Amino acid sequence: MRPSLPAVLTLALLAATSATANKVFVSNERSNTVTVIDSDTWEVIGEFDAGNRPRGITMAPDGSRLYVCASDDDLVRVFDPGTYEELYSLPSGPDPELFVLHPSGNPLYIANEDDNLVTVVDTETHKVIAEVPVGVEPEGMAISPDGLTIINTSETTNMAHFINDQTFKIEHNVLVDQRPRYAVFSPDSSRLYVSAEIGGTVSVIDLTGPEPKLIGKISFEIPGVLPEWIQPVGMQMTSDGRNLFVALGPANRVARIDPESNEVTDYMIVGQRVWQLDLTPDERFLITTNGNSNDVTVIDVDKLKPIRSIQVGQQPWGVVVAPD
Amino acid sequence: MSLRSRAGALAIAVAMAAASSGQAIEIRTAVLRVDEPAGTLPISRLDLPPDDLGFAGAQLGQEDNQTTGVFLGQDFLLETRNVAPDAAVDAAQALIEAGYDKLVVLAPRDTLLAVADAAGDKALILDALAPDDDLRSGACRANTLHVAPSRAMRTDALIQYLVWKQWPRILLVYGSHPEDSALAAAYRHSADKFRARIVDEREFEDTGGARRTDTGFAQVQRQIPTFTQNVRTYDVTVAADEAGVFAAYLPFRTWDPRPVAGSAGLEPVTWHPAHEAWGATQFQNRFEAMAHRPMREEDYQAWLALRVIGEAATRTGSADPSALRAYALGSDFSVGGFKGEKLSFRDWNGQLRQPILLTDGHVTVSVSPQEGFLHQRSALDTLGLDKPESACAAFNGD
Numbered sequence: 001m002r003p004s005l006p007a008v009l010t011l012a013l014l015a016a017t018s019a020t021a022n023k024v025f026v027s028n029e030r031s032n033t034v035t036v037i038d039s040d041t042w043e044v045i046g047e048f049d050a051g052n053r054p055r056g057i058t059m060a061p062d063g064s065r066l067y068v069c070a071s072d073d074d075l076v077r078v079f080d081p082g083t084y085e086e087l088y089s090l091p092s093g094p095d096p097e098l099f100v101l102h103p104s105g106n107p108l109y110i111a112n113e114d115d116n117l118v119t120v121v122d123t124e125t126h127k128v129i130a131e132v133p134v135g136v137e138p139e140g141m142a143i144s145p146d147g148l149t150i151i152n153t154s155e156t157t158n159m160a161h162f163i164n165d166q167t168f169k170i171e172h173n174v175l176v177d178q179r180p181r182y183a184v185f186s187p188d189s190s191r192l193y194v195s196a197e198i199g200g201t202v203s204v205i206d207l208t209g210p211e212p213k214l215i216g217k218i219s220f221e222i223p224g225v226l227p228e229w230i231q232p233v234g235m236q237m238t239s240d241g242r243n244l245f246v247a248l249g250p251a252n253r254v255a256r257i258d259p260e261s262n263e264v265t266d267y268m269i270v271g272q273r274v275w276q277l278d279l280t281p282d283e284r285f286l287i288t289t290n291g292n293s294n295d296v297t298v299i300d301v302d303k304l305k306p307i308r309s310i311q312v313g314q315q316p317w318g319v320v321v322a323p324d
Numbered sequence: 325m326s327l328r329s330r331a332g333a334l335a336i337a338v339a340m341a342a343a344s345s346g347q348a349i350e351i352r353t354a355v356l357r358v359d360e361p362a363g364t365l366p367i368s369r370l371d372l373p374p375d376d377l378g379f380a381g382a383q384l385g386q387e388d389n390q391t392t393g394v395f396l397g398q399d400f401l402l403e404t405r406n407v408a409p410d411a412a413v414d415a416a417q418a419l420i421e422a423g424y425d426k427l428v429v430l431a432p433r434d435t436l437l438a439v440a441d442a443a444g445d446k447a448l449i450l451d452a453l454a455p456d457d458d459l460r461s462g463a464c465r466a467n468t469l470h471v472a473p474s475r476a477m478r479t480d481a482l483i484q485y486l487v488w489k490q491w492p493r494i495l496l497v498y499g500s501h502p503e504d505s506a507l508a509a510a511y512r513h514s515a516d517k518f519r520a521r522i523v524d525e526r527e528f529e530d531t532g533g534a535r536r537t538d539t540g541f542a543q544v545q546r547q548i549p550t551f552t553q554n555v556r557t558y559d560v561t562v563a564a565d566e567a568g569v570f571a572a573y574l575p576f577r578t579w580d581p582r583p584v585a586g587s588a589g590l591e592p593v594t595w596h597p598a599h600e601a602w603g604a605t606q607f608q609n610r611f612e613a614m615a616h617r618p619m620r621e622e623d624y625q626a627w628l629a630l631r632v633i634g635e636a637a638t639r640t641g642s643a644d645p646s647a648l649r650a651y652a653l654g655s656d657f658s659v660g661g662f663k664g665e666k667l668s669f670r671d672w673n674g675q676l677r678q679p680i681l682l683t684d685g686h687v688t689v690s691v692s693p694q695e696g697f698l699h700q701r702s703a704l705d706t707l708g709l710d711k712p713e714s715a716c717a718a719f720n721g722d
Contacts, residue, residue: 095606113606114613116391135395136388137606155603156631156660157392158638173395175638178660179603198660226703228665250664 022280023081023322024287026296027054027068028313034068035312036084037287039280039321042298042308048084051077056098057318060105065123066320067108069096076110076121081322091128093119098182098318100141100150102165109150109163111138118152120168130168134161140194142183153180153194160194160205162212172212176203182276184235184244186259195232195246202232202246204262218246218262225251234276238283243301245286247274254288254297256304266304270297278319289316351393351643353633354403354424355382355452355626356439358412358431367572373620378430378452379404380615381623385630387614392638400634409435413442420447425645428452428471428629430622433459440465448645450632452625457510460673460709464716467645469652469674471629475510477708478592481680481692482562482585483514484706488694491559492520495552495582497574498564500529507564511586518697523556530569548577555580562586589684592692595624596683601691604662628661632676635659653719663691670705673716677704 021040027050028035034054036046051070058067059081066079069092076090076099092099093112096119100109106123111134118138120130135157142151143165150163153176160183162172177199184193185207192205192212202218220230231249237259244257250273256266271290279286279301286299290309296316298308357378366372374380386402393400403424407415409431416427416439425446429436430453437459440449449468451459455475459468486492494515498508508525515522528551552561552574561578563586565571571587583589597608597618611619611627636648636657651657653674658666663679670677682690692707699705 095609114609136391137603156388157395158635158660159392159395161395170395178658178666198664198666199658200666228703231664 022324024278024280024296025057025059025066025081025320025322026287026289026312026316027057027318028315029053029055029291029317030315031313033313034066034079034084035316037296037310037312039285042310044310044312046084047313048079050079051075055317056096056110057320058099058101059320059322060101060123061103061323062105063323067099067101067123069099069110071095071097071113076108088126090121090123090126091119092121093117093128093131097139098141100143102143103145103147109141109143109152111141111152113137113139113155116154118150118163132163132168132170134163134170135159140180140182142185142192144185145187145189151183151185151192151194153183155179155181155197158196158199160192160203160212174203174205174212174214176214177201177217181233182235184237186237187239187241191259193235193237193244195235197231197233197249200227200230200232202235202244202257216262218257218264220246220248220251220255220264222248222251222253222267225253233274234289236277236279236286238279238301245277245299247277247288249273249275250292252290254286254299268299268304268306270299270306271295271309275316276318278321280321281324287319287321289319291315291317348397348399349637349641349643350399350401350423351389351426351633351637352401352403352422352424353386353426353428353630354405354419355379355428355430355629356412356416356419357404357406358409358429358435359406360409360432364569366568367570371568374617376615377620378622378626379406380611380617381619381625381627382428382630384611384614384623385627385634388627389630389634389637392634396638396641398637398641400637402630413438416447417442426450426633426648428626428633429454430626436468437463437465440468443467445646448633448649450629452629453622456506457709460675460714460716462715464673464714464718466718467649469632469649469669469676471632471676472625473594473678473680474675474708475507476513477675477678478680479507479510479514480517480707481592482590482682483511483518483520484692484694484697485590485682485690486560486562486585487518487520488696491583493558493560494520494522495555495558495561496522496525496564497552497561497571498525498527499567499569499571500527501567501569503566504564507566507587511562511564523558526551526555528565528570530567544573545577548573549579552577553579558582560585561589563588590682590689591685592680593683594621594678594680595619596681596685596688598683598686599662599681599688601688602662602664607662628659628667628676631659631661665704670711672711672719673709673714674719675708677702677707679704680707 024037034050052072056069095114118132135154137155140153177196179198204216234247272292389400433456563571565587
């Protein structure tokens with residue numbers, strides 16, 4: 001074990017970096033709260049009520065609003081990230097689970113798992129703009145960096161639906177493996193990655209041609225871990241396009257994939273039933289929610305090593321880090 | 325349906341088909357449920373069968389398939405029939421002639437075999453009910469896939485849990501009906517397989533009593549303790565009562581204070597309405613919104629059979645029963661069933677691999693296969709007939 005830094009040096013580091021501390025917000029599905037963590041000290045600095053069964057969590061690009069899917073309340077609750085005060089709620093359709101915000105901050109695209117719909121909500125007028133019928137049990141949501149294409153994945157239909165941001169019509173459907181959970185674009189928009197929880201794979205879809213095309217599937221193999229425990233869920237990609245991180249659920253590991261080769265290079269042990277991920281704005285740290293051990297793990301992105309675990313509420317589900 | 329509304333529906337269907345480039349493939353599936361003449365009522369009125377038993381699950385599967393089909397130019401059609409045992413073969417043949425050559429059958433062994441033999445290579449049969457192990461062995465049929473688990477899969481699932489729990493000494497209580505004997509034999513086999521011990525056995529003879537006349541709780545309270553008296557030291561009572569005659573009377577009434585499992589107490593099931601893990605909550609919600617009742621095992625099995633057809637049709641783009649069968653038995657096939665892992669078919673006997681839930685009727689207590697029970701192919705193959713044990717020669721799995 002490496003000796004810890006002298007206390008004085010640690011303090012000096014703290015003083016030097018505290019200006020860039022970010023708040024990390026974690027939704028706790030079972031305790032119905034959001035836990036707030038300081039990304040500098042990695043201490044819990046707050047916890048507040050967030051409605052019934054909070055799952056999906058995201059923030060406005062300017063950091064002025066925190067959005068939480070309160071799944072059992074059938075709405076999206078909106079909080080002030082400074083005071084944790086609930087400001088208002090947005091209509092979401094039934095059982096909102098995951099959502100994605102347009103890069104401009106408006107609108108919000110919400111997957112309604114019970115109703116086979118994606119609901120589009122204007123975050124300023126608080127009105128529903130459109131409801132898009134999709135496959136059975138919609139879950140994963142993503143938006144292309146240019147904001148023109150919205151992706152929804154449907155868990156029982158096993159598709160990624162490509163929705164036009166202007167017409168709200170589905171333009172393409174790509175079949176992927178069983179129970180697709182999450183989708184993420186590469187920063188240059190050339191690829192879409194879709195994780196399949198039961199299929200145990202990440203589908204790689206090429207977006208450079210006239211139609212999206214499935215070009216490969218990434219699979220996982222971990223010595224000593226039963227294949228059925230490897231359930232890919234949340235994903236994050238660094239902005240240089242060089243790291244794709246995949247949470248593997250009950251395998252209790254996060255995989256790092258080299259997007260050049262589509263090969264897994266590292267498995268990092270985290271807490272139990274790792275679910276969603278987010279990066280700090282400087283991309284030095286990756287934070288994972290671990291639903292069964294009620295904690296989050298902080299991974300050092302350069303070293304690809306877990307460095308901290310922090311106790312949060314019951315059954316942490318989603319995580320978002322405030323922008324600088 | 326009146327002639328006029330049927331014509332109207334047809335016109336709309338034609339218009340829709342034309343709109344979607346006229347290339348829509350129709351995938352026609354029928355559910356055939358064979359209803360035995362009503363026997364004695366179940367011991368608990370909670371177990372009274374609803375009229376739409378199985379059909380409601382199939383309807384949900386149909387809707388799930390159709391939602392996917394809309395995106396792919398596939399049109400899924402579903403018909404349902406409930407018939408008496410002696411009308412099953414005629415009903416199946418009429419359905420096949422009408423193009424419904426994917427048949428989900430909810431029928432006991434002999435009727436299932438008669439339907440399968442009458443269908444021959446003209447249809448794909450999906451067994452969503454019959455648990456008999458010989459249907460997965462010497463009496464297997466090439467055209468029949470088993471979505472329902474076998475008796476051995478259920479008994480292996482329970483015995484694995486008892487062994488894991490270190491309750492290996494079993495009192496086996498079985499009924500006097502042939503299906504009870506078959507279930508008792510499956511428990512004996514499972515106990516041997518996983519090194520549990522049946523220390524004593526009792527047969528509970530069905531004397532034809534009806535629950536509302538002669539077996540009030542006062543009688544039961546006196547009879548069950550003496551029936552389970554003087555048993556060698558044991559850990560748990562396992563009841564084999566597929567006919568549903570007595571097992572519900574056992575819990576809290578045995579002479580020794582012992583838990584009950586099997587046909588009452590801790591039961592091995594394919595589905596339970598309290599099951600919530602692995603996204604099951606949303607599935608339960610969808611079913612209950614549609615059917616206005618909790619989901620039964622028969623509904624789950626019929627839903628799963630429809631999803632097997634849907635998944636094979638979606639991936640192959642075909643409606644041909646032999647193409648769907650070949651794909652379902654291949655290594656690329658898998659289907660999700662809200663059990664936390666993908667389900668696939670055993671290519672040596674057409675049995676769907678699946679975890680089995682263990683429930684006390686109120687919550688999911690555990691899910692088998694249990695930790696530590698290993699298999700070189702898949703832990704799911706620790707449940708039921710493994711390849712060397714199956715005498716099925718109608719499949720050519722290697």
